Amino acid sequence: GQNIDQPTEMTATEGAIVQINCTYQTSGFNGLFWYQQHAGEAPTFLSYNVLDGLEEKGRFSSFLSRSKGYSYLLLKELQMKDSASYLCAPMDSNYQLIWGAGTKLIIKP
Amino acid sequence: ETGVTQTPRHLVMGMTNKKSLKCEQHLGHNAMYWYKQSAKKPLELMFVYNFKEQTENNSVPSRFSPECPNSSHLFLHLHTLQPEDSALYLCASSQEGPGGHTGELFFGEGSRLTVL
Numbered sequence: 001g002q003n004i005d006q007p008t009e010m011t012a013t014e015g016a017i018v019q020i021n022c023t024y025q026t027s028g029f030n031g032l033f034w035y036q037q038h039a040g041e042a043p044t045f046l047s048y049n050v051l052d053g054l055e056e057k058g059r060f061s062s063f064l065s066r067s068k069g070y071s072y073l074l075l076k077e078l079q080m081k082d083s084a085s086y087l088c089a090p091m092d093s094n095y096q097l098i099w100g101a102g103t104k105l106i107i108k109p
Numbered sequence: 110e111t112g113v114t115q116t117p118r119h120l121v122m123g124m125t126n127k128k129s130l131k132c133e134q135h136l137g138h139n140a141m142y143w144y145k146q147s148a149k150k151p152l153e154l155m156f157v158y159n160f161k162e163q164t165e166n167n168s169v170p171s172r173f174s175p176e177c178p179n180s181s182h183l184f185l186h187l188h189t190l191q192p193e194d195s196a197l198y199l200c201a202s203s204q205e206g207p208g209g210h211t212g213e214l215f216f217g218e219g220s221r222l223t224v225l
Contacts, residue, residue, distance in 0.1 A: 004151070008149070033213065033214075035214075041218060042113075042199065042216035042217055042218045042219060043152075043199075043214075043216050044216070045213040045214070045215075048213065087152070089152075095205075096154070097152075097154070097214070099151040099152040099153075100151055101149060101150055101151045102151075
């Protein structure tokens with residue numbers, strides 16, 4: 001079957017760095033998305049990885065290892081506004097997104 | 110208006126009511142989606158429309174009935190719902206190529222549904 005595993009909740013301090021891990025098992029693979037969702041709001045696109053390695057975009061970076069079925073989202077210089085849920089979603093061979101339950105990130109001053 | 114807009118934002122209905130959720134996208138995309146989001150659970154794909162044709166129906170109960178009159182509008186008609194159907198219903202759109210899903214999803218703000 002298809003499965004996504006990411007931590008339910010994480011806590012970090014303002015100004016620090018946090019890494020949110022995601023492991024996945026899918027039928028085929030066509031890339032992996034990360035989305036951010038603030039409470040009561042729509043999910044918004046953060047990153048897309050299809051090749052192994054690190055993609056950097058400002059304070060956010062996303063890493064992929066296809067052989068290990070593993071990705072992480074790295075957030076640097078944390079700000080209070082980064083408090084949100086982070087959704088990992090690999091795409092299977094049918095181009096269907098398989099969603100994780102999300103990681104709720106709490107930022108403390 | 111830009112992006113994906115959903116109405117109503119909040120809806121409370123009884124189990125015998127009939128209501129509809131509306132979604133409109135202003136992005137020129139050719140695919141639209143309905144998702145269900147329940148607390149602490151993964152997003153559940155309900156329906157996909159690609160070029161106005163329904164290409165996905167993930168075993169959704171018949172009390173949910175989608176309608177896609179054109180590539181910019183999507184409806185979800187609701188009737189005789191159950192309390193466990195209470196959730197956030199998200200609409201999304203994307204630009205799909207011939208091979209399948211090629212672009213990121215753009216979500217609406219969602220319609221929060223409560224079934225009494």
